[in-house]
Amino acid sequence: MNTSSRSPEEKNIFVIGLDESNEEVMRRLPGADRYRFHPLLSPEELQQGEIQIVELMEKAQSHLDAFDGPIDAIVSYWDFPSSAMVAMLCEKYGLPGVSLEAVLKCEHKYWSRLEQAKVIDELPPFGIVDLEQDEPRPPDGVDYPMWLKPVKSFSSELAFHVADESEFEKAVAEIRAGVERVGLPLDHVLGKVALPAEVADTGGAACLAEGELTGVQAATEGYVHKGQVTVYGVLDSINYPDSACFLRHQYPSQLPDDAVERMKEISVRVMEGIGFDNATFSIEFFCHPESGQACLLEISPRHSQSHAELFEYVDGVANHHIMVRLGLGEDPGGRRNRGDYQVAAKWYHRRFRDALVTRVPTRGEIADLEAEIPGVKIEVVPAKGTRLSDMPAQDSYSYELAHILVAAQTQREMEHKYRQCTEALRFDFEEE
Template sequence: MGINIFVIGLDEENQRVLERLPWAGSYEFHGLLTPEELQHGDIDFEALLKTAQHELDAFDGDVGAIASYWDFPAATLVPILCARYDLPSVSLEAVLKCEHKYWSRLEQRKVIDELPGFGIVDLDGERPSPPAGVGFPMWLKPAKSFSSELVFKAENEAEFADAVAEIRDGVGRVGEPFGYVLDQVQLPPEIADVGGAACLAEEALHGVRAAVEGYVYRGEVIVYGALDSVNYPDSSSFLRHQYPSQLGEEPVRRMWDVAERVMRQLGFDNGTFSIEFFCDPESGQVALLEINPRHSQSHAELFEFVDGVANHEIMVRLGLGQDPGRRATKGRYQIAGKWYLRRFSDGVVTRVPTPAEVAAVEERVDGTQITIVPEAGQRLSDLPEQDSYSFELAQLFIAAHTEHEMAEKYQACVDALPFEFE
């Protein structure tokens, strides 16, 4: 038997990724809470914590590590549970400084200038207004949310009012349990005043989307990869994430520099992170969008295709208190992307590609893995964790030797995947 590693929110796809790690035979991976328990419906953080602790206490064996690649509540459960079982982990306070978007901005402002104007919107006011110094166009978002849920762009006062109404109605689902976790640490007055169910307004950033992934081990910040995020034309919805970044050397270097300064300021140590940016390819300027206190499981196969080893490896090694060391760079492909096939209007799905049809496409188009999101008979607006402007039909991992070849493979897959709606 190998060392027992518990992964909060472990699902079948990521179980397979973990079991493909070169040294996976030395470990036993166990799920702790399901993705559905963590993300769907109301979130009872205390109940989740008790359930997780009960499962760990009942386990017949030693617990070697506790880790996760999900945001709240998983990212905050990890340091709490690790502290109780005396296991290596990032601190809860550092995680919260990343996850609370307003707190994170206040900390970032102490060490970098690459920030938009931002401020808190008073959701309790009779007629909420934009914060002082934040102009249109702006983005409105909960201080803590899942993915792009309840994230809206406002070009004017009317759109601002509509977005605030939507956020006010839905912010409590995540904000209230997030507030419970905030109460577990000593908060600065400005964060204690706004709490977890707050609304942040930020001036819209411009440029192309990109991200870096890295980790901190014993105070040393290591960035091991840069990725691009490409939107659908004239949309804020992602078309794909691709690794490695196709931006020039200068914006990538600047992202690395910003990441190092910010993670040190946050006191983040012994954990993985992913930081999103807007970049200007011509000037090389970068602007930080947000910090995630975990690596991205959405990128796991991308690193596996290009480097030969998924980024999950770093999560596991840090969970065991080990130095992750140098990354492998010997994958089968030169570039890989996670593509999103989307529909931009609601409807009921009357037909999805069958497993046989999906398997035939994967066999015919080399370097592809396809996951169908909705089921036949499902209304798209009932799908969980969708952004505010589109609905996912499929997720496609596609690897190639050039960006052009990868795009051609994507189109070949889409042409062969039959969906029908009414």
């Protein structure tokens, strides 16, 4: 690439897993006229099939070494392996970034729980299920009902709610069959840092059991800059009725102020305890609005790209802005603008039975619907001819048909817009 025309103010920002929709959002960021966003590996390379972490790192470094201009930042809004690669590449190229150890203390769910337990009490009983045993058993102190999950996976892949011994055995069998896809590359990265004995013995291809949490789900988003933790947003996560599957993520939170403040306090304490710095984070919680109690579910060492446009709709600036500023070594602080809407949500239009997709909404149909309903953006997930169970990164109980972003002035208006969309979007299926 010829950089002779690059002005001194322009910054070359390499984005691991840059995709079209997020690039559009980032080009609307304040100051984006001085940013040049460069893709570094594709989302498909990072998330689908076997994760060849060594080859991915070599390919990324080769691309960066071949670049004939200054490299000003390396960032990403995806979790493992992208989050770990950002930490390793920033260290290699002398760029501002979070340490690999701090990233792994968030990404490895068991290590994360051990770190959390040092500074907070608001977490469930937890322990490792020994997958090497002929007949694995729940760890001491974790009773039914519980959740079983790999110590690292994508989205809610291989996460199972287990109510009895029979369900435990079925879940263990599925986790055993799939845990190495992410677990083995995680093992490779774990080998680059000093590990506590418990984590070293556990490794990356392991199964975590946790006591069931109850209440209303919510999440904080924040960042750490030079040791100062800032929580800039709290969102609600609403499930489908009688289901563990997300219906929508909504901003801002509608929970009482004391519950919101409690989540912020826990977030600050935990991220300080981990030693997390110079990066964004998001933390999921279960809350009891009446008492204000909050229990930490899990930590991600990155902000959520799923929330980017929600912040843009309501605050006027997407959360990617903070990622970019931190990547450049700049303070993300300053007043946020006001957006055009009071509330926004990312809705997950789902199907709960497997099938072959024989029709999806056309681009023209989607464009007409987005033009008809202000504050709406629709992304269809499956392609025609796809079997739903073949789609990557789905949870263990449902299949995503469409992501529908909806912004409005009131909760009622937002819900009405979503119903308009789902009634108009036509999917056809061939049943088993």
